[in-house]
Amino acid sequence: MSKIDRISSCDDCPIRHNAVCAECDAAELAMLERSKSYMTIPAGATIASAGEPLTHLSSIITGCATMSRTLEDGRRQTVGLLLPSNFIGRPGRECSIYDVEAASEVTLCRFERRTFERMVQDTPHIAARLLMMTLDELDVAREWAVVLGRMTAREKVAAFFVSLARRQAQTDGGRQPARTTMLSLPLSREAIADHLGLTIETTSRQITALRKAGLIETPSLRAIRIPDFEKLALEAGEDDDGGIVA
Amino acid sequence: MSKIDRISSCDDCPIRHNAVCAECDAAELAMLERSKSYMTIPAGATIASAGEPLTHLSSIITGCATMSRTLEDGRRQTVGLLLPSNFIGRPGRECSIYDVEAASEVTLCRFERRTFERMVQDTPHIAARLLMMTLDELDVAREWAVVLGRMTAREKVAAFFVSLARRQAQTDGGRQPARTTMLSLPLSREAIADHLGLTIETTSRQITALRKAGLIETPSLRAIRIPDFEKLALEAGEDDDGGIVA
DNA sequence: GAGGCGCATTGATCCACGTCAAGTCAGTGC
DNA sequence: GCACTGACTTGACGTGGATCAATGCGCCTC
Numbered sequence: 001m002s003k004i005d006r007i008s009s010c011d012d013c014p015i016r017h018n019a020v021c022a023e024c025d026a027a028e029l030a031m032l033e034r035s036k037s038y039m040t041i042p043a044g045a046t047i048a049s050a051g052e053p054l055t056h057l058s059s060i061i062t063g064c065a066t067m068s069r070t071l072e073d074g075r076r077q078t079v080g081l082l083l084p085s086n087f088i089g090r091p092g093r094e095c096s097i098y099d100v101e102a103a104s105e106v107t108l109c110r111f112e113r114r115t116f117e118r119m120v121q122d123t124p125h126i127a128a129r130l131l132m133m134t135l136d137e138l139d140v141a142r143e144w145a146v147v148l149g150r151m152t153a154r155e156k157v158a159a160f161f162v163s164l165a166r167r168q169a170q171t172d173g174g175r176q177p178a179r180t181t182m183l184s185l186p187l188s189r190e191a192i193a194d195h196l197g198l199t200i201e202t203t204s205r206q207i208t209a210l211r212k213a214g215l216i217e218t219p220s221l222r223a224i225r226i227p228d229f230e231k232l233a234l235e236a237g238e239d240d241d242g243g244i245v246a
Numbered sequence: 247m248s249k250i251d252r253i254s255s256c257d258d259c260p261i262r263h264n265a266v267c268a269e270c271d272a273a274e275l276a277m278l279e280r281s282k283s284y285m286t287i288p289a290g291a292t293i294a295s296a297g298e299p300l301t302h303l304s305s306i307i308t309g310c311a312t313m314s315r316t317l318e319d320g321r322r323q324t325v326g327l328l329l330p331s332n333f334i335g336r337p338g339r340e341c342s343i344y345d346v347e348a349a350s351e352v353t354l355c356r357f358e359r360r361t362f363e364r365m366v367q368d369t370p371h372i373a374a375r376l377l378m379m380t381l382d383e384l385d386v387a388r389e390w391a392v393v394l395g396r397m398t399a400r401e402k403v404a405a406f407f408v409s410l411a412r413r414q415a416q417t418d419g420g421r422q423p424a425r426t427t428m429l430s431l432p433l434s435r436e437a438i439a440d441h442l443g444l445t446i447e448t449t450s451r452q453i454t455a456l457r458k459a460g461l462i463e464t465p466s467l468r469a470i471r472i473p474d475f476e477k478l479a480l481e482a483g484e485d486d487d488g489g490i491v492a
Numbered sequence: 493g494a495g496g497c498g499c500a501t502t503g504a505t506c507c508a509c510g511t512c513a514a515g516t517c518a519g520t521g522c
Numbered sequence: 523g524c525a526c527t528g529a530c531t532t533g534a535c536g537t538g539g540a541t542c543a544a545t546g547c548g549c550c551t552c
Contacts, residue, residue: 142387
């Protein structure tokens with residue numbers, strides 16, 4: 001029972017692998033539990049800066065953060081959108097190589113880095129679980145390369161909404177987004193542009209164009225309604241059998 | 247001794263983690279060894295097609311392969327360049343979601359998928375090792391997003407040569423490429439263009455431009471000489487303290 | 493050596509997106 | 523109500539890279 005207790009307190013954490021945890025060493029899990037702490041970050045705040053050592057690894061419980069690189073001349077590219085269950089920092093490296101910023105208010109579940117790294121070394125199921133999570137992130141990153149490298153501005157914006165809708169649906173427990181979906185936009189236009197490799201003006205124009213084409217509605221600046229998800233997905237360059245991006 | 251034997255025969259494989267392997271269960275390693283086989287693929291051949299089941303996971307021993315997605319209208323984006331030690335396929339998924347093609351002649355070390363997956367589940371050090379490899383690939387993919395999203399054609403081409411020089415140096419045992427480096431180009435101009443999100447014409451023009459600027463020399467179509475690596479890296483948008491891409 | 497074939501390069505033109513510069517609009521403070 | 527601010531939108535124009543079209547060049551076959 002002590003085992004199960006500890007595991008259930010893990011429910012909101014990255015290592016949310018109930019069945020698997022049951023096979024882990026209770027002493028090790030207890031250690032991880034002890035090093036765990038929660039933290040709330042206000043919107044706009046910096047969570048980590050490129051090159052600065054991280055004392056903790058954390059996973060996002062609620063909210064949205066961006067991971068970006070800024071070149072010396074000011075050009076910025078967001079390389080990842082961090083949503084609930086995503087990880088900040090990686091075992092085996094002291095620093096983040098990207099800037100991580102809270103796009104909305106973010107709550108984190110933090111683990112002391114040393115402890116966490118020891119767990120990964122010693123506990124097979126945590127390493128295996130983390131491996132699956134990382135492989136999924138790798139797929140997302142590669143899928144995004146197709147968007148960045150080969151899509152038009154209009155397709156990029158559509159792809160962004162489609163991808164965000166999929167990820168929000170997944171977080172909310174559903175598999176696929178409903179045909180008609182309401183989307184909360186945790187990012188400013190500038191942050192969207194940085195994610196898409198576009199300027200803020202082009203992004204804005206394409207959002208307008210999609211609205212005029214009836215593919216999206218914009219009830220407010222930070223919300224998007226998608227009347228027909230399939231149609232939007234088509235606009236994002238997906239063939240009819242649906243895409244793969246998470 | 248039997249343990250050590252098995253491990254040393256792993257030297258050219260992804261699971262090349264001698265010290266770590268010594269702690270693994272000999273029976274499990276033996277199983278992995280039994281499922282191992284080598285294979286040579288001619289240049290230009292398809293190694294895997296998106297959506298088709300893979301019976302084997304493999305790692306590249308020699309040569310170069312590309313991982314790409316082709317959209318219905320023919321646009322193609324290469325999402326990863328596979329060089330020695332890189333992995334093809336992933337545990338936990340039956341198919342590759344990308345087309346994998348041999349750019350040059352490729353030799354593979356293949357593992358039967360089922361066996362390999364069981365190993366990942368059961369053997370902590372293999373999962374941990376695979377996790378580190380995957381995290382590195384994730385960094386490479388994210389770094390490439392910066393290139394695709396925010397760099398000019400000239401910077402993209404320079405970044406490609408710089409990145410390739412780093413990876414070839416790494417494979418050859420050195421840490422950083424020498425100041426003056428000879429680079430073998432395993433890709434056609436078209437494949438380079440697909441990797442950079444450019445057309446073949448723009449790619450060719452930028453190679454010419456870099457040559458005229460004295461940043462590279464082109465002794466043959468499939469070779470590049472870099473007289474001053476640092477200078478080329480600067481052209482690729484890196485600040486002076488060097489970049490992070492593998 | 494002539495022809496053909498597959499790549500790569502080069503040239504001329506076009507257009508999608510960047511740039512620069514005004515608006516517009518919601519929110520906030522007085 | 524009115525000014526102020528910051529985020530967003532819209533407009534006019536310029537440009538980097540795409541597109542279309544030759545041309546060059548190694549390599550193979552005959």
